[in-house]
Amino acid sequence: MNNKGLRKVVDKGIERNGFMRQQQQQRTLLRKPSFAYRKTVQMPLFLFRVFINRGDKNMLVKMLNVYMVCSNQPNGLVSLDIYGMPKKVDMAIQLTQRFIHYEETTSVGYNVSREKYEALYHSNPNVFKEIGTKNGVLLAVVNSTTNPRHQMDITITGRRMQIDNATKALAELFFPKFTCAICFAEFLIEAGIVTCEKQLHSICVECFQTYSHTSITGQVAYGGIGLRCVDMQCDSAILLSSFGFYVLEADYKPLVRRLQLQCIIDADMNDLVKCSQCDFKLSVDPTLAYFKCICGRFQCRTCARPYNQKHKGKTCAQVNEDEAKENSATKM
CATH class of the missing domain: 3.30.1370.10 (K Homology domain, type 1)
Known part of the structure; x- marks a missing residue:
């Protein structure tokens, strides 16, 4: 027997003895x-x-x-x-x-409305293929004609853990969520969302209604274009066109007036005057000593007194002296 044959016999013996020793230890x-x-x-x-x-x-x-x-x-x-x-x-x-x-390999059904499915499919036809490839599952979409609500049935086939991942991906796709910048809770975008102009910070409807109510007497965006972003580090604004639908009915008109006032203040108009009777603001020629409001009141431009016979032809300082004399005479 040559050396190679002898080595094979020895190796087999060692292997057999090692296996027997392992069984004995077990x-x-x-x-x-x-x-x-x-x-x-x-x-x-x-x-x-x-x-x-x-x-x-x-x-x-x-x-x-x-x-x-x-x-x-x-x-x-x-x-x-x-x-x-x-x-x-x-x-x-x-x-x-x-x-x-x-x-283990199994199948799970997932239902979604036909409108959402068609909108998503037209925007990205390969979206379901991408989800299946990424999560290692097979997605089969069936048009559910027997469903009275016109839903689409999506069957997911794969291992349980992969199915869970694919289901989460579909839920995020069809029912996206956002985190409120005020209460930090998660909400469905379908339930309502208000975002700043740069779309960096999102607010849920309930928190925004409280925020808009406090803004009536608080600070608003420069120029009255809307509300300030809830993040003080953000220089973006929440535009009125994006949140008007969510404001409470009792707060809508006061908030709009607050925004209009801020627009006028930031415009820095030198010819702007305000009626002390109805709070209406209007532009008046700076050379005029008085103006007539839409409510019918004639008012002095400088001292906000009614511009009547007592004031006509006199300065505001002279009217003050006349009123002081009248008051002293009344006391005597």
């Missing part, structure tokens, strides 16, 4: 009282490979101090015998079954 280990309890769970062969290659088996063994013996079954399943203390074995069985539940 039998000795299983005789210990701590490994007297045993339970068996079965899983498909392709799931067992994932279970081994991903390191889930070793993690359970180390974490729960159990021992696992695997054996192939003729029906394409793998039998996994778990030895150890009763509570730890039961926990290992529970975790293994949870793994099987989330990794």
